[in-house]
Amino acid sequence: MKAKNKLPGTIQVKRGRYYWMVKLPGKEKRKMIKICPPGEDKALSAEKDISLAQNIAWQIYRQAKRKAGPKQSESLSVDEVIGLFLEWAKGYYINAAGEPTREAENCNIALRDLQMLYGAKDIDSITYHDILAARKLLIDRKYNRNYINQRVGIWKRMFAWALENRYCSASVKSEVWAIGSLKKNRCVAAESSPVHPAPHWAVKKVLPYLSENMKALVQFIELTGARPGEAIIVRPCDIKRLSAKCWVYWPFQHKNKHKNRHRFIVLGPRAIRIIKPFMLQYKKKSEEFLFPGKKGGYYSRTAISYAIRKAIDKINQSEDEDVPHWSPNQLRHSCGTRVRKKFGADAARIILGHSNPAGITDRYTRDAIIEEEIKQAKKVMRQIG
Incomplete structure (x- = not known):
């Protein structure tokens, strides 16, 4: 049994599982390849829909194409550029021990939606409306506004890196960077709840x-x-x-x-x-x-x-x-709030390790600020109210 599709080669079913006869980029001969789901050694069962086998085959093909090295004259797919960017991110976002930080994994998570929506598309064909559609997907999932802005920020970072390395045109980067951040009370995205100290x-x-x-x-x-x-x-x-x-x-x-x-x-x-x-x-x-x-x-x-x-x-x-x-981070809020109440904002900034005297520290000591303001307001209103 054979199932023809737009992939190079043909997908076949043998012994109840999907296989792929194909000549991969960088290889000299055609070869029968097992179509294995990520993290598994066995080929995908033929009981699964063939479209799933095709998607996995595309991933195998793109990975082989990246390893073979792209031709400079070709326009790369979004999936290929994301793969190259993530390889770069693993070596760039590292800690003092040379290990990848959480930012490398954050990039991986944020870019999955672009891969799902536009993985097979040429990167030079991405438009402003494509990115808007991808962002709407995040809004529909009820993610909060700050989280959505962070994800879109990583998308922008990836396209800026792609332009710097000549994997996309300047016009594509401009299209993506034309997307502004979602503003508070100016969009339908949910707001994140403020973090309070742990009781x-x-x-x-x-x-x-x-x-x-x-x-x-x-x-x-x-x-x-x-x-x-x-x-x-x-x-x-x-x-x-x-x-x-x-x-x-x-x-x-x-x-x-x-x-x-x-x-x-x-x-x-x-x-x-x-x-x-x-x-x-x-x-x-x-x-x-x-x-x-x-x-x-x-x-x-x-x-x-x-x-x-x-x-x-x-x-x-x-x-x-x-x-x-x-959560553990709420313990940090507890300490900051306690310090601010007794010793003031500057002491809280030093203890929490913030370089900015306001802004970030205010977020960590929000409850103490409200108490200070109410106390001050009561003092005023006792005299004039």
Whole structure:
């Protein structure tokens, strides 16, 4: 049985599975290839629709074409350019250890929709209306406005990179960059909810259900205002002991290191008491991680979130009390809010590691700002209202 299509070669069914007889780019002879779904070794079952086999075959063909090297005279497909961009992103968005950061994965996720909609289309044929249609797809999925703007921003970045490397024309890049950001209250996209501090009573309720390492991590973030990504990589060699009641932690990698910004996290007596038992297990200059994961190395950020969510679900199933769900980053908001109330906005900025005195820090301390404004308004209205 043969099924003809627009692909080079022919798709065939053998022993109840799809195969593809084709001469791939860069190869000298035709060859029978298994049409395997991503991540699987077995060929796709013939019980599946042939259109799925065709889509997988197209992916195999484009991947082979990229490896063979594009001809400069040819116009590349959107899928080919995205593949080249993602390969570049893996080497560009890296941390101090040379590992790809989350931004490389963010690019991969954001560009999937363009691949799905326009993967087989020539990149030089992409228009303003194509990008608008892709953005409307995100709006229809009920994504919030900020998230949609971030995704479209990655699309723009990819087309700018494509122009720089002469994979698309300047007119195409101009078409894409003509798309403006969605504005608040000026579009139908949903707004994201403001992030509030994690309730301290809810944090205390969860702690007994966490492992010792995870419990220490949660307390460390809440007390110091460290980012979860900074807390999971604490090493004894990165901590400088200024006195018995004050230590300074210098993360060897952090969010803004590529911008040559410094980041330090000061530990007070309570935070020192949390990590001291772990410090005693290592030498002062040890490069081992203070809170190692179960499989060695350090915990991922998602591992902390998963442990917290699992603990809260367990509490809510076994007890009458309804504990609200909270995330590790809300602990950072808790610390920033607490600092701002007692010591002011500039102290909160320093503790949270923000270079901008306003803006970002205000987002993290929103509840404290509202309290300050209400307090000030009450003082005024007692006299004039």
